[in-house]
Amino acid sequence: MRLEIKDLHVHYGKIEAIKGISVVVNQGEIVTLIGANGAGKTTTLKTISGLRKVSSGAIMFDGQDISKVPAHERVDLGISQAPEGRGIFPGMTVLENLEMGKFHRKNRRHEMSEDLDKIYTLFPRLKERTYQAGGTLSGGEQQMLAIGRALMARPKVLLLDEPSMGLAPQMIANIFRIITEINKTGVTILLVEQNAQQALQRAHRAYILETGNVVKEAAAADLLNDPAVREAYLGTGAHS
Amino acid sequence: MKIRNFFNLRDFGAGLWERSNRLQRIGIALGSILLVGLLPFAGASFLATPIASYDAVLVYPVGVFVLMALGLNIVVGKSGMLDLGYVAFFAIGAYTMALMGTHTGLNTWEIMPFGVGFAMLAGVLLGLPTLRLRGDYLAIVTLGFGEIVRLIALNSSWTKGPNGIANIPMPPDIGPLKFKLDDQKVFFWVVVIMILLTIWMIRRLSVRRPGRAWEAIRQDEDAAELMGVPTLKYKIWSFTLGAAVGGAAGVLYASKNLFIAPEMFTLNVSILILSCVVFGGIGNIWGVVVGATILGYLPDRIRFISDARLLVFGTVLVVVMNFRPDGLLPRKKREKAIVKREVSA
Numbered sequence: 001m002r003l004e005i006k007d008l009h010v011h012y013g014k015i016e017a018i019k020g021i022s023v024v025v026n027q028g029e030i031v032t033l034i035g036a037n038g039a040g041k042t043t044t045l046k047t048i049s050g051l052r053k054v055s056s057g058a059i060m061f062d063g064q065d066i067s068k069v070p071a072h073e074r075v076d077l078g079i080s081q082a083p084e085g086r087g088i089f090p091g092m093t094v095l096e097n098l099e100m101g102k103f104h105r106k107n108r109r110h111e112m113s114e115d116l117d118k119i120y121t122l123f124p125r126l127k128e129r130t131y132q133a134g135g136t137l138s139g140g141e142q143q144m145l146a147i148g149r150a151l152m153a154r155p156k157v158l159l160l161d162e163p164s165m166g167l168a169p170q171m172i173a174n175i176f177r178i179i180t181e182i183n184k185t186g187v188t189i190l191l192v193e194q195n196a197q198q199a200l201q202r203a204h205r206a207y208i209l210e211t212g213n214v215v216k217e218a219a220a221a222d223l224l225n226d227p228a229v230r231e232a233y234l235g236t237g238a239h240s
Numbered sequence: 241m242k243i244r245n246f247f248n249l250r251d252f253g254a255g256l257w258e259r260s261n262r263l264q265r266i267g268i269a270l271g272s273i274l275l276v277g278l279l280p281f282a283g284a285s286f287l288a289t290p291i292a293s294y295d296a297v298l299v300y301p302v303g304v305f306v307l308m309a310l311g312l313n314i315v316v317g318k319s320g321m322l323d324l325g326y327v328a329f330f331a332i333g334a335y336t337m338a339l340m341g342t343h344t345g346l347n348t349w350e351i352m353p354f355g356v357g358f359a360m361l362a363g364v365l366l367g368l369p370t371l372r373l374r375g376d377y378l379a380i381v382t383l384g385f386g387e388i389v390r391l392i393a394l395n396s397s398w399t400k401g402p403n404g405i406a407n408i409p410m411p412p413d414i415g416p417l418k419f420k421l422d423d424q425k426v427f428f429w430v431v432v433i434m435i436l437l438t439i440w441m442i443r444r445l446s447v448r449r450p451g452r453a454w455e456a457i458r459q460d461e462d463a464a465e466l467m468g469v470p471t472l473k474y475k476i477w478s479f480t481l482g483a484a485v486g487g488a489a490g491v492l493y494a495s496k497n498l499f500i501a502p503e504m505f506t507l508n509v510s511i512l513i514l515s516c517v518v519f520g521g522i523g524n525i526w527g528v529v530v531g532a533t534i535l536g537y538l539p540d541r542i543r544f545i546s547d548a549r550l551l552v553f554g555t556v557l558v559v560v561m562n563f564r565p566d567g568l569l570p571r572k573k574r575e576k577a578i579v580k581r582e583v584s585a
Contacts, residue, residue, distance in 0.1 A: 075468035087463040100456055104468025
């Protein structure tokens with residue numbers, strides 16, 4: 001597995017949101033894209049999963065350019081996304097949400113109980129809420145559900161869009177711990193985050209995005225100690 | 241608590257259904273169908289409609305409205321697309337019946353597949369380019385489509401323009417059952433059968449993959465796409481099935497009315513059918529049936545107060561929508577509900 005974005009350009013109408021970025025995600029890694037609002041993080045992720053159209057450039061997945069493949073077929077290839085703002089189905093129960101994650105799988109009947117077990121082990125809270133409507137869950141639980149649902153598709157690479165958004169600090173730590181756990185089971189992760197501190201601690205490598213460009217690419221640990229990064233994204237520079 | 245239960249008819253009905261076993265359920269279903277089938281004989285009771293013939297009212301508007309509302313409910317209620325041009329499919333069905341009925345020797349039942357087919361074709365042709373749009377934009381496009389179909393009918397020579405098409409043949413007799421202008425019981429039974437078939441189709445689809453896909457699309461289209469649901473394909477399916485029901489209603493309507501003209505297929509009809517869906521309970525089959533029945537029947541029941549009936553009609557709409565914003569029989573909401581269901585593993 002190797003996901004490679006080459007010189008990607010994406011437009012919203014006439015406005016260029018992504019101005020030629022290149023990102024590489026290798027097998028087994030956690031790679032994070034960090035940056036301020038409007039830097040193009042979410043757009044990049046949506047373009048990889050196919051919700052946004054590529055203006056120019058290529059998205060290579062396992063050596064094949066997938067930029068013309070429709071979003072619902074990219075799931076078959078092994079790209080799964082937990083959408084931003086916990087885009088779960090509010091009127092479906094937790095179980096139905098998880099079942100939806102398997103919608104495209106050919107032998108979903110046989111995989112279902114095995115994968116449900118896996119998800120419930122990872123997120124015991126979801127098991128308690130099996131028959132509860134998704135819309136009635138707390139923010140953290142909804143995020144767990146979104147991640148669990150994405151995992152039901154047995155992805156090779158999991159795209160996570162701001163999993164920490166709007167969550168309590170304890171829940172954020174919990175979610176990031178689980179992300180690391182998922183990664184250890186062999187799922188490659190591309191993580192988009194505003195919470196740079198947590199993301200950089202968990203990731204192997206990181207890209208910093210600013211207004212549609214990659215301004216820095218380095219090992220996550222190096223960025224954590226980079227004074228410029230600390231000042232801009234970790235919020236410690238101004239006070240020291 | 242008890243009163244509340246009764247007031248909430250959907251839960252009351254669902255409870256009754258839940259408690260019954262298979263045999264009782266068949267009994268309830270057959271009993272209700274029989275009651276509905278006997279409706280045309282109740283013309284002398286309080287149900288009677290002054291001025292308009294009671295039999296005829298049961299066929300149109302009531303029966304045809306229910307059928308169309310069920311069809312529109314697939315589009316609006318199941319997959320959440322706002323279609324303001326639904327009358328177009330009704331018109332296509334009706335004009336298919338009118339043109340083929342007057343120009344070929346085929347009878348209503350033989351023309352029915354063509355009417356349904358042309359409506360579905362129109363659904364696909366309109367759906368392919370436009371179903372990428374969402375919400376308001378889709379509503380505007382469908383509204384335009386409805387007007388286009390009406391204007392074509394109004395301005396073409398082969399549709400006889402504003403004069404409309406007359407002398408559309410009635411359906412042939414089915415054994416001893418005769419289709420007559422002054423006694424439309426048989427028409428009513430045919431509509432009831434079509435309604436039952438539609439309900440059966442919707443229920444079958446709802447519990448299977450298409451139902452799940454539509455539900456997902458309605459709740460969050462992007463998320464559905466990310467789950468691997470080919471959203472465009474399922475949206476076109478939903479649109480086309482809705483069109484098919486509208487087309488079937490159109491064929492029957494033309495064959496019953498014997499005369500059609502473009503003025504019967506205005507935007508008003510689309511809006512009225514949409515009102516039936518929303519009034520009864522968007523997304524819930526039984527709600528839609530009840531809503532369409534009331535909105536179809538009420539104006540004719542109170543026809544004796546002539547123009548004031550529209551005022552009453554409007555007032556009923558406003559009052560009901562205020563007290564029951566989700567319709568008379570709203571769809572299942574699951575706010576607090578712990579849904580009883582086995583793990584389908």
